Each structure stands twice: as C-alpha cells, then as structure tokens.
Amino acid sequence: MDFTIPEKLELLRKSVAEFAEREIAPLVEDMEKSGEFPKQLIPKLGEMGLLGLVTSPDYGGNGMGFLARAIAIEEISKVSAAVGITLQVHHMGCWPIETFGTEEQKKRYLPKLAREAIGACSITEPSGGSDVFGMKTTAKQEGDYWVINGRKCFATNSHIAETFVIVARTGEDAKGRPAFSAFIVEPDFEGFSIGREENKVGFRGAYSGELIFNDCKVPKENLLGKEGEGLKIALATVNRVGRPGMASISVGLCYASLEEATKFSKERVLYGKPISNLQAIQFLLADIFSYAEAARWLNYRANWMMDQGLPCDTEMTLAKYVATENAFLCARWACEVHGGYSCILEYPVQRYLRDAWVAIPSGGTSQVAKIVLARHVLKNF
Ligand SMILES: Cc1cc2nc3c(=O)[nH]c(=O)nc-3n(C[C@H](O)[C@H](O)[C@H](O)COP(=O)(O)OP(=O)(O)OC[C@H]3O[C@@H](n4cnc5c(N)ncnc54)[C@H](O)[C@@H]3O)c2cc1C
Structure with missing residues (x-):
C-alpha cells in the first residue's frame, strides 16, 4: 500500500492553486453579488487542461484521470466552490459521451469540450x-x-x-x-x-x-x-463522476475552512494573546483538521480505485456523503472560531458554510447516500 501522491499530481496541485489565486480569486466577489458565471474564465480553464482532465488524448483531453481531477477540483474549490461545481458538472457532461457514445459522437463533441466549451x-x-x-x-x-x-x-x-x-x-x-x-x-x-x-x-x-x-x-x-440504457448511463455518471466531484469540492471547502480559521485564530487577540492559545479554539482547529483529512483520503481512495478500473460505486458514495457532511461541520467550526466576524460578508467562512450546505443535496442527498451505504453494510457485514 502506497499513499504517496505522485509528483506529477503534486505539481498539478501547485499549478492549479496558483491559477485559482491568480485568475479566480479576483472574480469571487462579483460572482457572489451578481450570481453570474464569468464567461471569460472558460478558455482559461481549457488552457489549464482542466476541461479535459477526464477526456482521453484521443479526443483532445489530457486523460490525467480521476485522482488528478479530485486534486484539481479541491484546489479550485478552496478559492471558489462555484467554479468547482461548474467544472465538476462539465466533466459529468463529457464522461458519458466518451464512455457510452459512438465514435462519431466522441469526435463531434469531446475535442471542443476538452478545450473551450462547457458541458452539462x-x-x-x-x-x-x-x-x-x-x-x-x-x-x-x-x-x-x-x-x-x-x-x-x-x-x-x-x-x-x-x-x-x-x-x-x-x-x-x-x-x-x-x-x-x-x-x-x-x-x-x-x-x-x-x-x-x-x-x-x-x-x-x-x-x-x-x-x-x-x-x-x-x-x-x-x-x-x-x-433503454438511460438510467444505467445516468446512475453511472452520478456515481462515478458526480459524487466524487461533489466530494472534491467539499474537501476544498474543509481545507479552506481550516486555513481561514487558523489564520484568524493567530491574528485575533483576546486577553492580551492570540486566541490560538485558548484550548477551546485549538480543539476546534483539531476537529476541522481531522474531518478534513478523513474526507480527503476517502475521496482519494475512491478516485484512485476509479483510475485503476476497480468497482468503486460504494466508495464514491461514501466519499461524497462524508466529505459534504464534513465540509458543513468544518465551515461551522471555522465560523465559531471567528465569533461575530463570521456574520460579516467580508470574511469568507460564511461563504464556505453556505456553499457546504448547498453541496449536501447536489449529486444526491445524504439520506439517499445512507440508503446505498446501508444496503452495502447489510450485504457485506
Ligand atoms: C446546486 C445544485 C446543483 C445541482 N446540479 C444538478 C445537475 O447538474 N444535474 C442534475 O440532474 N441535478 C442537479 N441537482 C439536483 C440534485 O441532484 C437534487 O437536488 C437531489 O438529487 C435531491 O433531489 P430534490 O432536490 O428533488 O429533493 P427530493 O428528492 O425531493 O428530496 C426531499 C427530501 O426527501 C428525502 N428523501 C428522498 N427519498 C428518500 C428516501 N427514499 N428515504 C429517505 N429520505 C428520502 C431527501 O433526502 C430529502 O431530504 C443539483 C442540485 C443543487 C442543489
């Protein structure tokens, strides 16, 4: 068993994080206010190779695969979960065409989707x-x-x-x-x-x-x-692309919450010292860290299994359920660390809480995930 993230994927993480800070962070405030997607970002997502992550080079993508996608969406979502879901559902529009489509359909749609167009x-x-x-x-x-x-x-x-x-x-x-x-x-x-x-x-x-x-x-x-294959195609796309996509966004939100809560705790001074000295605050940070790591590694395992061609529907559902629920808890705890400042729009933790809430039903609710997981438990334990 080897839990080392390949160097190629660490480089991808670094370059996507830099891209997100440079190209996406300046757009977030306007997206929050207007609710509109900045269309000028689409060709840049294409140039970064993010549109074609799960499309094979035969059809214009880079075929980096699902673990790469998890890492990329995580880094994008640390800056903007809205861009994260745009990208993740775009992949849900590409994968079924490559997996179930005719050669003609693949040639007609995938190269454009891998470079410059958005799917759904x-x-x-x-x-x-x-x-x-x-x-x-x-x-x-x-x-x-x-x-x-x-x-x-x-x-x-x-x-x-x-x-x-x-x-x-x-x-x-x-x-x-x-x-x-x-x-x-x-x-x-x-x-x-x-x-x-x-x-x-x-x-x-x-x-x-x-x-x-x-x-x-x-x-x-x-x-x-x-x-007659529509349900099979829909469920495969939701299970294998939609759920890990929502999990990756949620892992990004967990780590964004961790970073903001830690930063704030070191800056906010009470009783003459930063609040990071208070054990109650340290325990919140420890909880955010623990829940973020658990979500991340369940998600990496599921996506790694997908890349290996292993059956992974249960693991995808588990990753999605745990990551979305954990993201909400992590954001809530990060808000607690911020006290009253969590209620001010200028501080991003309130956005993480709202985004994490919306992530829970997207791609299937937690109740539906629990039905799938309970079925697995009753069959296998
Ligand atoms: C931001 C966002 C983006 C989305 N993007 C897409 C998209 O791109 N494509 C797409 O197809 N869909 C998309 N969805 C839809 C999403 O998949 C659905 O919202 C989700 O499947 C739940 O369906 P619903 O909202 O109709 O809730 P309902 O199905 O009406 O559920 C209502 C409540 O009943 C519970 N419930 C339902 N069935 C059971 C059961 N058997 N046992 C116990 N409880 C149950 C649910 O858990 C929930 O609490 C998106 C949703 C959101 C919020």
Missing part, C-alpha cells in the same frame, strides 16, 4: 431528484428525430453549456417499469430553451437552471448509448 448533465426534474423513476420528460421517435417534451430543473451550467447530456422516458422495460434513454442535446435544437435561473444561497456564480423541451427535435444519431 441534467437528470433531475421538478417531480423529485431522489425518485429517478418519477422522471416525466418523454422522448418519442418520429422519423429521423426523437421528439422530447418535459422539463428539467437544477441543471448546473444551464446558461453556459454548449452540450447537455439528458435522460428522458422512452417506454417501459420487460418488468413494466419506465424505461429511459439518454440524449445529447445542443442549445440551438428546435424546441429546446433555457428557463429560469435559480437564485441560490451558495455556489453563487454557478448557474442552476431549468431546461425546457417543447417538441424538441433531437436527431436520432444523438441517442447516447442504446435505447
């Missing part, structure tokens, strides 16, 4: 994200097209994506349950429009919007995978 993956509908069988959007084949009707919500990157992987109901399976298929949709397809943008408490600057399909005509060659 939209499954959730107003009828409930946890209840995937409750999805109501339908797709019917008519001649050379699939005609899609319905509505998606909470679609990250809704207003900037150039490619959407979506899932719609296309019939019933052999057991009479709804069957779903996946499609690649472009923004200018007839009958497709972007609806309202949600005004969120956290991840401000990352878009979460509605996708509206009104007799939307999708060319039949844009069916992703086989007809």
